[in-house]
Amino acid sequence: ISATPTLSCAPPDAVVWPQSVGQVQELAALCYRCRVPMVPFGTGTGLEGGVNAVQGGVCFDLSRMDAITELSLEDFSVAVEPGVTRKALNSHLHGTGLWFPVDPGADASLCGMAATGASGTNAVRYGTMRPNVLNLRVVLPDGRLLHTAGPGRQPRKRAAGYDLTSLFVGSEGTLGFLTQATLRLHPLPEAATVTTAAFPSVWAAVACTVQVLQAAVPVARIEFLDEVMVGACSRFSKMELSVAATLLLELHGSRHGLAEQQRQMEEIVRLNGGSSLAWAEEPEERGRLWAMRHSAWYAALALRPGCQGYSTDVCVPISRLPDVLVETKRDLQDSGLTGPMVGHIGDGNFHCLLIFDTQDPDETQRVHAFAQRLGRRALAAGGTCTGEHGVGLGKRGLLLEELGQEGLDTLRSIKAALDPHNLMNPGKVL
Numbered sequence: 001i002s003a004t005p006t007l008s009c010a011p012p013d014a015v016v017w018p019q020s021v022g023q024v025q026e027l028a029a030l031c032y033r034c035r036v037p038m039v040p041f042g043t044g045t046g047l048e049g050g051v052n053a054v055q056g057g058v059c060f061d062l063s064r065m066d067a068i069t070e071l072s073l074e075d076f077s078v079a080v081e082p083g084v085t086r087k088a089l090n091s092h093l094h095g096t097g098l099w100f101p102v103d104p105g106a107d108a109s110l111c112g113m114a115a116t117g118a119s120g121t122n123a124v125r126y127g128t129m130r131p132n133v134l135n136l137r138v139v140l141p142d143g144r145l146l147h148t149a150g151p152g153r154q155p156r157k158r159a160a161g162y163d164l165t166s167l168f169v170g171s172e173g174t175l176g177f178l179t180q181a182t183l184r185l186h187p188l189p190e191a192a193t194v195t196t197a198a199f200p201s202v203w204a205a206v207a208c209t210v211q212v213l214q215a216a217v218p219v220a221r222i223e224f225l226d227e228v229m230v231g232a233c234s235r236f237s238k239m240e241l242s243v244a245a246t247l248l249l250e251l252h253g254s255r256h257g258l259a260e261q262q263r264q265m266e267e268i269v270r271l272n273g274g275s276s277l278a279w280a281e282e283p284e285e286r287g288r289l290w291a292m293r294h295s296a297w298y299a300a301l302a303l304r305p306g307c308q309g310y311s312t313d314v315c316v317p318i319s320r321l322p323d324v325l326v327e328t329k330r331d332l333q334d335s336g337l338t339g340p341m342v343g344h345i346g347d348g349n350f351h352c353l354l355i356f357d358t359q360d361p362d363e364t365q366r367v368h369a370f371a372q373r374l375g376r377r378a379l380a381a382g383g384t385c386t387g388e389h390g391v392g393l394g395k396r397g398l399l400l401e402e403l404g405q406e407g408l409d410t411l412r413s414i415k416a417a418l419d420p421h422n423l424m425n426p427g428k429v430l
Helices: 021-033 086-092 110-116 164-168 202-214 227-237 255-271 283-294 296-301 318-335 361-380 396-418
Strands: 014-016 038-041 058-061 068-072 077-080 133-139 145-147 177-184 191-199 219-225 245-253 308-311 341-344 349-356
Touching: 021 058, 021 133, 021 177, 038 177, 068 086, 086 110, 110 177, 133 164, 191 202, 191 255, 191 283, 202 219, 202 245, 202 255, 202 318, 219 227, 227 245, 227 283, 227 296, 227 341, 245 255, 245 283, 283 296, 296 308, 296 349, 318 341, 318 349, 318 361, 349 361, 361 396
Parallel strands: 014 058, 038 058
Antiparallel strands: 068 077, 077 177, 133 145, 133 177, 191 245, 219 245, 219 341, 308 349, 341 349
């Protein structure tokens, strides 16, 4: 799948479905000897054209490798293969008192989430994929097997040599096949509560977010929706929300501790002109609110039936977020584009969901130009061109601007050392 606005589908020449790490090794070694490009595939939920076989070759569909092993309740760790999705793991963990909280919205492959450096709504409390991956079992392009932290190891911290695990997290399939990920698990909170707060402006919503973080309120999720997104979500999910800049806030903790956190949150929201808060504590109520948030993509598409969508993905320092959001909204209006905004505002990460007619070359070009301007606006603000979707095909030029020539040359040297014939997912990232 690719949502990159000017990108067409590029299928592979063949697809294989290995069912064990040994089969991945054999097939990789064969492709390597024959100099055939290889493209890893998990669930296809990526948004930057990562599974497009732009040079043909063989697609390795790893969805049939779905073992969950090495679960340790005492060590808060588990090992999963590429066919295991986020929801499948949490279903497996039901009743253990543990969960895996990284939630990008889609029910993505956990190894795919590692490959793209995914995050999502819970990152402000639990971190992105990078700190939650303890070890990776990687099949290198020539078929050799690498354990990035050593075979069978899952220490909570380590200072032994280069951090190979972090090197492969976010590598987008360009360095090898992630055939197993050892993940850090977290204790399920005793209680959780969620609320929405409407604000008079984007500035007020961001100011509230900064103050919540400064007050050390242990918030689990802080999601931002602009007034266009709120209106779309209200109609799509049949919920009554004030059409204004809105925060969706969730707290995790003990039942006793939540009462104090709610009091703190209510005071900070009030000081920033936010609406009064009604807390949803029952799982059904909380689930309804988060289903609304996770349906934002489909709510945006419903604004223009028959059109397609592209999600941008930038991340900036929170101090620069109000300026960048206001400038971006002005740019959207000046460009005549439909692009409701939603974001993991506690991290400074936000998305414009650009809805456009792919049969209209002029509008498609305006979408592409807007996405490039937004990426450069984020870079000028000290941020990054991608907070969680990855570089893929569409952001390679911006990567050079972000890292500089020396940074990009260093990445190329690493790629050449591990994949000298450029066979692993060629044409992506670099």
